[in-house]
Amino acid sequence: QAESIWQVTARRMDGARIVIALRDTSELEAASAQRRDFVANVSHELRSPLTVLAGFIETLQGPAGDDPQTRTEFLGIMAEQAARMTGLVADLLSLSRVESVEKIRPRGMVALEGVIRATLAALRPQIENAGLTVTCDLPDMPEIPGDYDQLVQVYHNLIENALKYGASGGRVEITGQHIANMPGYDGAVLRLSIRDYGEGIEPIYIPRLTERFYRVDKARSRDSGGTGLGLAIVKHILGRHRGRLIIQSQPGQGARFDTILPCR
Ligand code: ADP
Secondary structure (H helix, E strand, O other): OOOOOEEEEEEEEOOOEEEEEEEEOHHHHHHHHHHHHHHHHHHHHHHHHHHHHHHHHHHHHOHHHHOHHHHHHHHHHHHHHHHHHHHHHHHHHHHHHHHHOOOOOOOOEEOHHHHHHHHHHHOHHHHHHHOOEEEEEOOOOOOEEOOHHHHHHHHHHHHHHHHHHOHHHOEEEEEEEEEOOOOOOOOOEEEEEEEEOOOOOOHHHHHHOOOOOOOOOHHHHHHOOOOOOHHHHHHHHHHHOOOEEEEEEOOOOOEEEEEEEEOO
16 A cells, blocks of 8 residues: 555634645555656666667778678667667557556457457468467457457457467467356356467566566566566556456466357
C-alpha cells in the first residue's frame, strides 16, 4: 500500500472562518513518479542504439571507411541498431494505443484459432531460425468478443517470447481449452496456453514480468531484439478484453503463459 501524502490548504475566509482542505495526493505522486521512470527508460533505450550508431558513423568517416570489408561489417551493425530503434518505437506506439483506449470495450467477434494460425504464419521465419517444432492442439472453440489485431499482437508477443527464450527446449506447445465455468468469471472462458521448455524464470521475477521495460536478463533480451514492453502490451490488451494472463515457470523447466478470455 502506497503511503499517503497529504496536501493541506488553509484559507482564511470572511474574518474568523478558516477552511482546511485535505487531499490524498499519494496516487498522483505515484503516477508522476511512474511517468518520470518511463521517460527515463525510453530515453535510455533510445540513446544506447544512437550512441552505437554515432560511433560507427564517426569511424566510417575516418580512414577505416575506405576498407570495403570494414564498411560492410559496420553497416550491418548499424542496420541492426536502426532495426532495434524501429522495434522500440513500434512497441511504444502499441502500448500508448492500448493504454489510451482502456475504457472502450472491443467490438466484433473473433475466432482464436484464426488468430493463432495468422500469428504462426507471420512468425514462420523465426520458428525456422530457432529450429523449434511448434505444435497446436486447438479444439472447436466458440468465437469471442474482441479486437482481431490486438489479439494477434497478444499471441505474437507470447509465441515470439517462447521462440526467443525457449529455443533450447526443442518444442513449443500451444493448447486451447473451452472452460464452461471458470471461478471468478461469469460464464464460459477460453484458456489458451503457450508452453516452452527453455531456460524458464525464477518464480520471484514472475510478478514483475508485465511491468514496462522489465527484463530478467537485460543483455540477453536486447541481443534477441527485445524491448521489455511485450508482456506489458499483452497485459493491457487482455485487460481490455476482461481477460488475464497467468504465468507459471521454474528455472530450467521452461515457462507456460496462459491467457484467459471470456466468451461473452
Ligand atoms: P522482451 O522484449 O525483453 O522479450 P517482454 O515484456 O516480452 O520483453 O518479456 C519480459 C521478460 O520476461 C523478458 O526479458 C524475459 O526475461 C522474460 N520472459 C518472457 N517470456 C519468457 C519465456 N517464455 N521464458 C523465459 N523468460 C521469459
